[in-house]
Amino acid sequence: MNKMLTAKNALIVAGSLLVSAFGYANDEPRSLPVASVVNDTIVDLMDVHNIPGMAVAVSVNGTPYYFNYGVADQEAGVPVTTDTLFELGSVSKTFTATLAAYAQASGALSLSDPASQYLPALEGSAFDNISLLELGTYTAGGLPLQFPDSVNNEDDMIAYYRQWTPTYAPGTHRLYSNPSIGLLGYLTAQRLGKPYAQLMETHVFSALGLEHSYLQVPEDAQANYALGYSKEDEPIRVSPGVLDAEAYGVKSNTADMLAFIDANMDSSAVDEPLREALEATQMGYVNMGDMTQGLGWERYAYPVSLDQLQAGNSMEMVLEANEAEQLQPPLPADKDVWFNKTGSTNGFGAYVAFVPSQRMGIVMLANRNYPNQARIEAAHHILTTLAATP
Structure with a gap:
């Protein structure tokens, strides 16, 4: 067949x-x-x-x-x-948003805080004036849909964010972006002090009874x-x-x-x-x-x-x-x-x-x-x- x-x-x-x-x-x-x-x-x-x-x-x-x-x-x-x-x-972005909102509801962060507050490497960059909420709503100022091809690892990612310059004033334009909401998820994990996948499994998937949702499909579910x-x-x-x-x-x-x-x-x-x-x-x-x-x-x-x-x-x-x-x-x-x-x-x-x-x-x-x-x-x-x- x-x-x-x-x-x-x-x-x-x-x-x-x-x-x-x-x-x-x-x-x-x-x-x-x-x-x-x-x-x-x-x-x-x-x-x-x-x-x-x-x-x-x-x-x-x-x-x-x-x-x-x-x-x-x-x-x-x-x-x-x-x-x-x-x-x-x-559709995964709705789970990332849920984890970030969970961190806010539990008192670990505020979505109104500047993004650089949760990653020292971003201090002194444009992210001093961009909030977590603006990352989550794609209004950071023009982050692109995808990373450039030159961004291949975490170090490249942080270097990219450090040098990035907004095209628009934060909050004034929405441009749908994986690097935007992706950074929200990354910073949430930084703040909560555990790997993103572990946090998602513990605080969202398991907490909602989602027994067959994965970031990495385990061997026993591959079939x-x-x-x-x-x-x-x-x-x-x-x-x-x-x-x-x-x-x-x-x-x-x-x-x-x-x-x-x-x-x-x-x-x-x-x-x-x-x-x-x-x-x-x-x-x-x-x-x-x-x-x-x-x-x-x-x-x-x-x-x-x-x-x-x-x-x-x-x-x-x-x-x-x-x-x-x-x-x-x-x-x-x-x-x-x-x-x-x-x-x-x-x-x-x-x-x-x-x-x-x-x-x-x-x-x-x-x-x-x-x-x-x-x-x-x-x-x-x-x-x-x-x-x-x-």
Whole structure:
């Protein structure tokens, strides 16, 4: 089985695995609408974008539904299951933001502090006047999307930051950046005095009951780690890079990710200070039209149109510096908000969205990097259809 599954075959695979969805919801009148709208949407999506495998999870009023399609390994014909691990790409930034907010809630740091306060090597640099919050909201003054090719290790990274000069006054423009939020994660670990991966495992993954989320996939979980596929349909996985863990390094499955967004929608069962941290990530700090930048999460007033979501996730928003309005005080973590985050590596594409007031959320994980706009259209269709279902 070394060829791509057709859309028809993908649906057959999905149907064979829908027992896991209905096992949670046999008595729920929404079971059939959830299954039909997800299947109809995702099978077409996979066919159009030549996606080998997808795992999709939907949370409706606290009930989880899981749908699995296609293969995690084309050559071996390994089917996608709820246990399949996918690379999350930049969805990882929501975890970095949670750890930083946890450090603030526990009194270890303040997001309003200058970045150089937590790394002596940065004293006397531009980071004397750039706050941790500005790093987390991509408003440091123009840090680029990626590090230059010359940055290959920690020493190179620190030297790069020391010589970097802002293009814009901090806080005035948003430019989406791995080195920006990556530095926030790095400085958080410096302040807490332990390796970043250990802190993430202890204070976020384990604390939220996420038993199958990793920065480095352990040997006993490798069999569940999907292969990603490049544009040339070659198997590929993410390559190591400076601050990769902090910016795009998490691997997870739909069960863990659905538990994560459920905790974000209702944190009442989460212990302090992590509960305060989750709420802090959802606050609105920087406004750019219809999209407001939270900490990791991006937010839109609900209901939200597809056009608004696609504009907020457009390539112009990713690649260009956009004028930003700092919100003082920040917007609270409201319920009538569509929260979302896209994420990609060379071989994977992810999208996560939730609306607390509707008690609905969706996780879409794929082993191909396909356009963000297509992910958003599919998720918006699914959630708005379910919201309108009696």
